[in-house]
Amino acid sequence: MKKCKQCWIVMSLKSNSQLFCSRVCRSDYNKEKLRNYRNERQREKTGKYEPWKIQCLICHNRYHKVCTHIYYTHKLTSREYKEMFGKDVGKWILSEKVFEKHSRKNKENKDIVWKNLEKGKKHRYKKWQKGVGVYSRSEETLERLKNLCKYKN
Numbered sequence: 001m002k003k004c005k006q007c008w009i010v011m012s013l014k015s016n017s018q019l020f021c022s023r024v025c026r027s028d029y030n031k032e033k034l035r036n037y038r039n040e041r042q043r044e045k046t047g048k049y050e051p052w053k054i055q056c057l058i059c060h061n062r063y064h065k066v067c068t069h070i071y072y073t074h075k076l077t078s079r080e081y082k083e084m085f086g087k088d089v090g091k092w093i094l095s096e097k098v099f100e101k102h103s104r105k106n107k108e109n110k111d112i113v114w115k116n117l118e119k120g121k122k123h124r125y126k127k128w129q130k131g132v133g134v135y136s137r138s139e140e141t142l143e144r145l146k147n148l149c150k151y152k153n
Ligand SMILES: [Zn+2]
Pocket: 004, 005, 006, 007, 008, 009, 020, 021, 022, 025
């Protein structure tokens, strides 16, 4: 039993890849998605308060990805920012929402991620976190990283 992603009508299946009952539904769905995306972008730009966002300590606005914000707005790398405010260099400054998305994505290859973590590889680090993986990982740091991935509010 497969339902249209837009109107939830049950479809008679022609192919497994079919997500919508009609072209109208597909275009409506895409339009909505685009609108949501734009709204989110706008909210991110204005730094509007949302409880799950993280506050930038420089301008006191709130963002999902403080790292990205400080890089483009204040021209600081995440490491410089963290050093400026004495934050733990190994800590991720991602909001809960973004972090959950990441951990969900990593769920399937979690074992591999842990293995790499224990070997001290830089596997998990993205470009904008460059430099974060440089410090040597103590037992304590490893423990914290593990807890972070289990993190739920
Ligand atoms: Zn439909």
